[in-house]
Amino acid sequence: xxxxxxxxxxxxxxxxxxxxxxxxxxxxxxxxxxxxxxxxxxxxxxxxxxxxxxxxxxxxxxxxxxxxxxxxxxxxxxxxxxxxxxxxxxxxxxxxxxxxxxxxxxxxxxxxxxxxxxxxxxxxxxxxxxxxxxxxxxxxxxxxxxxxxxxxxxxxxxxxxxxxxxxxxxxxxxxxxxxxxxxxxxxxxxxxxxxxxxxxxxxxxxxxxxxxxxxxxxxxxxxxxxxxxxxxxxxxxxxxxxxxxxxxxxxxxxxxxx
Numbered sequence: 001x002x003x004x005x006x007x008x009x010x011x012x013x014x015x016x017x018x019x020x021x022x023x024x025x026x027x028x029x030x031x032x033x034x035x036x037x038x039x040x041x042x043x044x045x046x047x048x049x050x051x052x053x054x055x056x057x058x059x060x061x062x063x064x065x066x067x068x069x070x071x072x073x074x075x076x077x078x079x080x081x082x083x084x085x086x087x088x089x090x091x092x093x094x095x096x097x098x099x100x101x102x103x104x105x106x107x108x109x110x111x112x113x114x115x116x117x118x119x120x121x122x123x124x125x126x127x128x129x130x131x132x133x134x135x136x137x138x139x140x141x142x143x144x145x146x147x148x149x150x151x152x153x154x155x156x157x158x159x160x161x162x163x164x165x166x167x168x169x170x171x172x173x174x175x176x177x178x179x180x181x182x183x184x185x186x187x188x189x190x191x192x193x194x195x196x197x198x199x200x201x202x203x204x205x206x207x208x209x210x211x212x213x214x215x216x217x218x219x220x221x222x223x224x225x226x227x228x229x230x231x232x233x234x235x236x237x238x239x240x241x242x243x244x245x246x247x248x249x250x251x252x253x254x255x256x257x258x
Contacts, residue, residue: 027033034040047055068074 027036037043
């Protein structure tokens with residue numbers, strides 16, 4: 001324990017000494033520090049600052065090859081100039097970026113305006129197309145109605161004309177060939193004017209048609225009778241000669257004569 005206490009006291013004394021040296025015995029405060037200063041040559045002033053440097057005498061009024069007395073000022077000026085250039089380039093770059101951003105925003109706004117204009121134009125065109133189609137449909141409906149009305153009027157006119165013509169034909173004495181038209185006024189019932197004779201009346205034509213039908217039926221019946229008589233005669237002759245019924249006999253079955 002005593003050894004540890006002694007070592008602690010010695011360490012504390014060493015720390016105090018180091019602290020005192022750091023505060024009151026720095027290397028920069030020593031007189032011989034300039035001899036061992038590692039940055040002394042860098043911080044030292046040049047041998048002369050110019051032709052008017054008071055440190056130089058008559059023998060020092062000369063210039064050496066490669067000597068650059070204004071290197072520091074030129075370096076400062078170059079640094080300031082570079083900083084100005086860098087700032088100008090940065091500002092120019094920022095301006096270009098801002099201009100590009102504004103141009104891009106303007107282009108986007110233009111595209112939105114164009115899309116809106118195209119949408120409005122498309123909507124207007126669609127509305128105009130719908131209105132045109134509606135007008136066309138209405139006009140077509142009106143034309144169809146007018147066409148139907150005209151067709152109905154034409155049909156009515158034709159029907160009326162046909163009815164009037166039929167009525168005129170039915171009531172016209174000349175077209176109906178009324179016998180009274182051909183009867184002579186001097187000798188009615190006996191004389192007929194040949195230049196006014198128009199044929200028989202409707203009743204007379206019906207009676208004439210019936211007479212023609214009766215004559216045709218009578219001629220058919222007489223022809224069938226004659227044909228039957230001839231067939232029967234042939235059948236009888238064949239049957240009497242051969243003693244059997246022939247084809248003419250059997251062919252008669254199913255006929256109207258049988």
